[in-house]
Amino acid sequence: NAGVTQTPKFRILKIGQSMTLQCAQDMNHNYMYWYRQDPGMGLKLIYYSVGAGITDKGEVPNGYNVSRSTTEDFPLRLELAAPSQTSVYFCASTWGGSSPLHFGNGTRLTVT
Amino acid sequence: AQTVTQSQPEMSVQEAETVTLSCTYDTSESNYYLFWYKQPPSRQMILVIRQEAYKQQNATENRFSVNFQKAAKSFSLKISDSQLGDTAMYFCAFMNPGGTSYGKLTFGQGTILTVHP
Numbered sequence: 571n572a573g574v575t576q577t578p579k580f581r582i583l584k585i586g587q588s589m590t591l592q593c594a595q596d597m598n599h600n601y602m603y604w605y606r607q608d609p610g611m612g613l614k615l616i617y618y619s620v621g622a623g624i625t626d627k628g629e630v631p632n633g634y635n636v637s638r639s640t641t642e643d644f645p646l647r648l649e650l651a652a653p654s655q656t657s658v659y660f661c662a663s664t665w666g667g668s669s670p671l672h673f674g675n676g677t678r679l680t681v682t
Numbered sequence: 683a684q685t686v687t688q689s690q691p692e693m694s695v696q697e698a699e700t701v702t703l704s705c706t707y708d709t710s711e712s713n714y715y716l717f718w719y720k721q722p723p724s725r726q727m728i729l730v731i732r733q734e735a736y737k738q739q740n741a742t743e744n745r746f747s748v749n750f751q752k753a754a755k756s757f758s759l760k761i762s763d764s765q766l767g768d769t770a771m772y773f774c775a776f777m778n779p780g781g782t783s784y785g786k787l788t789f790g791q792g793t794i795l796t797v798h799p
Contacts, residue, residue, distance in 0.1 A: 601785045612686075612773050612789030613727075628786065658725060666784045673727035 572596050576661050576674035583651040583681045591646040591677050593661030601664045602644040603671070604628075604636065606657040613660060619644055651681045684709045684776050688790035695764045696798050702749075703759045703793050705774030711735075715777045716750065716757045717787070722770040730772070733757065764797045771795075 577592045595602065600621045605613035615628030619638040633655060635647040644663075648655060661674040685708045695701035707716070718730040733741045733750050740748050745765075749758045761768055774790040 603785055605787075610792070612775075612791050613787070614789070615786055618786060660727060662727075662785065664785050667779075670729050670732065671727075671785055671787070676725050678725075 574661055574663055574672050574674035576659075576677050578677060579675070580678045581680070583648075583679065585651060585653065585681060587651050588647070588649050589651070589679075591648075591659055591661075591679070593644045593646065593674060594642050595644075595661075595663040595672070596642065597663065597665075597672065598641060599663035599665055599672070600641065601666050602638065603662045604634075604644070604646045605660045605662065606630065607660065607676075608657050616646065616659075648679075653681050655679065656681050684711075684714075684778070684788045686774055686776050686788050686790040688774055688793050690793045691791070692794045692796070694796045694798060695761075697764055697766060699764055700760060700762050701764055701795065703761075703772055703774075703795065705757045705759070705790055707755050707757065707774070707776050707788075709755070709776065709778070711778050711780075713779065715779055716748075717775040717777070718746070718748070718757075718759045719773045719775060719789075720768075720770045721773065721792075722767075727773075731759065761795075766797050766799060769795060769797045 574595045603618045604616040607613045617636040619625045659677045662671045664671045714735045716733045720728045731743045745762045747760050771792045775787040
């Protein structure tokens with residue numbers, strides 16, 4: 571069972587560059603989430619989705635975009651990378667109800 | 683909006699001893715979930731224990747147990763018989779399960795726990 575798979579594991583971007591962080595889950599979960607974790611801090615919600623075609627903003631959405639064309643995939647797009655986006659990014663998914671969140675192993679992004 | 687506060691940035695404990703990590707939260711909701719997550723140096727997020735607010739009984743998972751005080755909005759984690767593998771960052775998290783809020787966790791700042799041999 572793959573669970574939640576994030577790629578890449580590490581990435582270094584220059585200011586102004588763009589990239590897409592990939593997230594895929596094979597558990598047929600409807601709910602998917604993107605969190606960021608700044609050094610020494612807890613996770614903050616960027617965007618979430620309650621099903622294919624439905625996305626909404628979380629606590630810190632500025633500078634990011636998402637799409638959810640399939641149940642399995644939930645990519646996160648950074649259009650113009652800034653140093654403030656240096657962070658570790660986690661994707662997570664769940665059935666909902668009383669089911670726990672399943673987290674991916676994270677992507678460490680550095681913007682210089 | 684909910685807030686979660688972990689007032690202990692770092693804790694340390696000797697192997698085989700017991701340690702308690704503190705967490706307080708603020709909410710106007712009556713039904714919610716509380717979680718403790720463990721993040722080892724591998725940066726995986728691992729669910730340790732979960733408490734449903736409407737359940738008065740404190741949750742227990744092997745060596746991990748919680749002291750849930752709903753009126754005081756307190757949710758501490760007790761680790762018994764500490765092991766070297768318990769060394770990690772521990773996060774307290776809150777979730778309101780209503781509607782589309784499921785999975786939208788509010789995290790505390792984390793407590794770094796070091797277990798010494």
